[in-house]
Amino acid sequence: MQRRHFLSSACALTAASALPLAVHAQAKALQPLKLTLDFKFSSQTAPFVLAAAKGYYAAEGLEVQIDSGSGSVASITRVASGAYDLGLGDISALIEAHAKAETALPVQAVYQYYNRAPFVIIGRKDRGVGTSFASLQGKKVAAAAVESTRRSWPMVAKQQKLGADLFQWVTTDFSARDNVVVRGDVDAATYFHDSAVSLFQRMPPAQLSVLSYADAGVHLYGNAVLASTKLMQERPEALKGFLRATQRALVEMLANPQAGLDAVRQRDPLLRADLEAARWAITRGYLATAETQAAGLGRIVPAVLKQQIAEVGETFALGQLPAPEKLWNTAFLPTAVKQGSAA
Numbered sequence: 001m002q003r004r005h006f007l008s009s010a011c012a013l014t015a016a017s018a019l020p021l022a023v024h025a026q027a028k029a030l031q032p033l034k035l036t037l038d039f040k041f042s043s044q045t046a047p048f049v050l051a052a053a054k055g056y057y058a059a060e061g062l063e064v065q066i067d068s069g070s071g072s073v074a075s076i077t078r079v080a081s082g083a084y085d086l087g088l089g090d091i092s093a094l095i096e097a098h099a100k101a102e103t104a105l106p107v108q109a110v111y112q113y114y115n116r117a118p119f120v121i122i123g124r125k126d127r128g129v130g131t132s133f134a135s136l137q138g139k140k141v142a143a144a145a146v147e148s149t150r151r152s153w154p155m156v157a158k159q160q161k162l163g164a165d166l167f168q169w170v171t172t173d174f175s176a177r178d179n180v181v182v183r184g185d186v187d188a189a190t191y192f193h194d195s196a197v198s199l200f201q202r203m204p205p206a207q208l209s210v211l212s213y214a215d216a217g218v219h220l221y222g223n224a225v226l227a228s229t230k231l232m233q234e235r236p237e238a239l240k241g242f243l244r245a246t247q248r249a250l251v252e253m254l255a256n257p258q259a260g261l262d263a264v265r266q267r268d269p270l271l272r273a274d275l276e277a278a279r280w281a282i283t284r285g286y287l288a289t290a291e292t293q294a295a296g297l298g299r300i301v302p303a304v305l306k307q308q309i310a311e312v313g314e315t316f317a318l319g320q321l322p323a324p325e326k327l328w329n330t331a332f333l334p335t336a337v338k339q340g341s342a343a
Contacts, residue, residue, distance in 0.1 A: 030063035031238050033231075035086040036078045037069040038223055041268045043280035044194055045088065046260035051249035053263040060241030072148075073097070075226065079107045085231045086242065088113065090148060091221040091305075091327075095312045098322035106229035108329040111243050111298040114222030115289045118282070119149040119213040122196055123188030124181065129209045133160050133216060139187035142172040142180050149190035152213065152220065154315050159217045178202060194282040197275050214286075218311075219304050222286065224328075232329065244334040247298060251337055253280075254288055285341050293340030298333060 037045050048066055051057050057064045069075050075087035076097050091109060098105050121141060123129025129136060133156060143150035150169065157164045170186050177189045178199045191199070193210065213220065225246070231239055253260040257280050265271045288297065295301055305324050313321045
């Protein structure tokens with residue numbers, strides 16, 4: 001009896017002693033990945049934070065470091081240089097980077113996060129800005145010197161059969177854009193739609209007109225998950241696991257955003273709950289669309305991408321344009337989840 005008790009105790013002790021080692025070994029076994037966002041932490045990119053917080057990346061054997069970014073060009077540069085494995089960046093910016101690269105750019109899109117770019121011009125109704133882009137004629141529109149919504153305006157003008165010089169650009173720093181609209185220094189301003197929540201806090205939305213590039217017939221894919229060639233070649237299963245975990249969190253946030261909103265506010269406690277909830281309500285409409293209802297989240301329609309490459313090439317006066325397969329790699333996509341904005 002005593003011998004049996006001793007053996008049982010010894011086995012239990014051995015198992016207990018081994019437990020921290022097993023946990024440690026599991027932690028060591030996690031493959032590190034570095035992801036750069038395109039901008040600061042907000043609900044726009046909360047699904048990535050949620051996937052980390054709920055252990056979805058860890059369940060795929062990954063330890064993902066998520067860092068804030070400073071624009072799509074910076075994201076592309078960080079991934080191309082090898083400083084990051086993954087990045088979030090705009091497809092139009094990626095087209096331009098590939099077109100201008102002297103050698104093959106070691107970066108491709110692998111998951112279309114924003115199914116449509118959230119490019120809008122928001123104008124004051126009391127200044128005569130209505131529901132059509134034609135109402136901007138003769139108006140003053142604030143925009144940064146070099147930013148994607150401003151640079152893409154000629155596509156809208158062409159689609160709507162309007163002159164590219166329909167209105168006057170007023171070059172304004174991003175940080176001053178809300179101020180010049182509220183003060184009335186300008187009649188309208190360019191925005192990423194889901195970045196305009198700060199303006200909506202200062203002016204009632206009922207007093208503003210939101211003119212969407214997508215609604216004007218300009219179908220531009222927005223920010224996508226970008227991956228380095230090295231990651232794709234050397235660790236393809238890690239990339240597939242990352243995209244599975246990310247899509248899992250995205251689907252959960254589209255169904256019920258609260259956990260993701262809480263997770264991103266834990267990452268940055270200075271974020272306001274009301275603003276981030278309002279921001280996500282706009283963001284989700286660009287992530288899940290009629291196209292994703294048909295094709296699936298994260299996927300592209302080849303004809304749409306081909307048209308975007310042609311339009312960006314013409315508008316940005318690019319030379320040799322990249323072939324769609326050089327720009328976008330579909331080999332790592334997770335199982336399709338067909339979900340639209342109404343889901």
